[in-house]
Amino acid sequence: MRALVCRRYGEPEDLEVTELPEPEAGPGEVLVGVRAAAVNFPDVLVVADKYQVPSPLPFVPGSELSGEVLATGEGVSHLKPGDRIFGVCSTGAFAERAVLDAGQVATMPDTAGFAEAAAFGVTYRTAYHALRSVAGVRPDDWVVVLGAAGGVGLAAVDVSRELGARVVAVASDRDKLALCIRRGADAVIDYAREGLKERVRELTGGGAHVVIDPVGGAAAEQALRATRWGGTFVTIGFASGTIPKIPLNLVLLKGVTIKGLELRTFGVHRPDLESRDHGELLDLFAAGRVRPHIGATFPLADGAAALRHVADRRAHGKVVIEVR
Ligand SMILES: NC(=O)c1ccc[n+]([C@@H]2O[C@H](COP(=O)([O-])OP(=O)(O)OC[C@H]3O[C@@H](n4cnc5c(N)ncnc54)[C@H](OP(=O)(O)O)[C@@H]3O)[C@@H](O)[C@H]2O)c1
Structure with missing residues (x-):
């Protein structure tokens, strides 16, 4: 599969679009055919090795996506191949396929498109x-x-x-x-x-x-x-x-x-509030009462330009990488 890979820390332009082996879903995980992945400011920091939590090289950046379930790992019963889903991960979203913790994945509302769903998780939560x-x-x-x-x-x-x-x-x-x-x-x-x-x-x-x-x-x-x-x-x-x-x-x-x-630690310390907020927020999203604004889209081949757009303070709302 094609992916945007960070092999050395630095600028967005140091990222390479390259072929990687196909990932597989392990227990409690879901394999997703990625349709869209959204860029967040922390992605720029992670690639520059300036984020609180370092990502060991090499890695595929990107922490939120939408797409279709291709396969589920052992113990995952609430999702099945073909489901339209969106979710968050620590890295790995800027690729044709990604593996996510099934607990971090939700079914997309019929009212939302792939770009909006990909751009929802991090900033709205x-x-x-x-x-x-x-x-x-x-x-x-x-x-x-x-x-x-x-x-x-x-x-x-x-x-x-x-x-x-x-x-x-x-x-x-x-x-x-x-x-x-x-x-x-x-x-x-x-x-x-x-x-x-x-x-x-x-x-x-x-x-x-x-x-x-x-x-x-x-x-x-x-x-x-x-x-x-x-x-x-x-x-x-x-x-x-x-x-x-x-x-x-x-x-x-x-x-x-x-x-x-x-966001990373809130749910660890206040799982009650995280769960309440998440439920309320998904209801608002499904009802179309809140929606991310997509200011710019880029193909995966121009993924570096998407990160550059955010790094240079040019983003209006969310920047999305359309994978397929
Ligand atoms: N606490 C959390 O869990 C959490 C979660 C997600 C993001 N974040 C953090 O929240 C911040 C915003 O993230 P985001 O994804 O919303 O980023 P974003 O879309 O790029 O927005 C950042 C905004 O900051 C302003 N800004 C001021 N000086 C800037 C500079 N030198 N470079 C870039 N932007 C500058 C810009 O607005 P103006 O041009 O209008 O000033 C820009 O619209 C980041 O620091 C990110 O790490 C934290």
């Missing part, structure tokens, strides 16, 4: 846990989303709207802000040109109840300063490349709660 379980967003809360036109950001806009919150989407150019408005944001701020703290306070009449931050860098402290007393700041990631250092006097003065959400 991240956004939903962050908003629903970590921040405890309530109807009419003001939620400020940084990097709001990116994968996690746009999912957070979509989910906030669905939870009945009001959303201020923060992004770096006019096209990204226009996309956020089309996707349901109530207000937007261009943080490349406007004062984030002042504009949030003006727009929300006193400050944010919740901040969702997948960006970090200088914007994080400005957003923290823009929370109202008793607000919640959820750190998701550091796409800017800079991990902010926050002065604790701000926390003291504002009575703000700073929390973190990491």
Whole structure:
């Protein structure tokens, strides 16, 4: 089978499209004929060997996909060949075939296409846990989303709207802000040109109840300063490349709660909340109430260009590699 392979850590352009042996499903696993796989910012970090969890060389990057079940391993009874499925894995999605833990796979709703299903798992689960379980967003809360036109950001806009919150989407150019408005944001701020703290306070009449931050860098402290007393700041990631250092006097003065959400470990520590959120989110997806926005698609042969698109801050919503 053809796959996008990382044989040495580095840039997206160091990836090679090459032939690999056919994988097989072991006990508790499912072999999938991949139709689409979505790119996440962490894929760029994994290929550069800058991710928290290193992937030993050589490996096939990619952590979410959709496709058809080709075979099931021993002990898997809820799936059968031909089922249209989507799911997440740690690596291996950017290939014609992939093996996934059957517990990480769900049947695709009839209403969703392969690209949307592939692009759903990582960003929507991240956004939903962050908003629903970590921040405890309530109807009419003001939620400020940084990097709001990116994968996690746009999912957070979509989910906030669905939870009945009001959303201020923060992004770096006019096209990204226009996309956020089309996707349901109530207000937007261009943080490349406007004062984030002042504009949030003006727009929300006193400050944010919740901040969702997948960006970090200088914007994080400005957003923290823009929370109202008793607000919640959820750190998701550091796409800017800079991990902010926050002065604790701000926390003291504002009575703000700073929390973190990491998809990889959330379910290990809170399997109850993970299971509840997952069920609710799949219902919303099946009903068509939340949907990822696919900003760009690339064939597997141009997989490196798909990762480059994300690395260069050009992604609008999700970038998808169409495999077949
Ligand atoms: N905690 C978790 O479990 C979890 C799960 C998934 C992702 N993440 C993390 O969340 C972050 C976002 O992931 P994503 O897949 O949504 O990425 P993405 O689609 O590329 O979006 C990232 C956004 O960050 C902003 N940004 C600011 N400075 C940037 C820079 N120097 N380079 C690239 N982007 C920059 C961009 O928005 P503007 O141009 O508008 O500033 C961009 O839209 C990443 O740090 C990722 O590792 C964490």
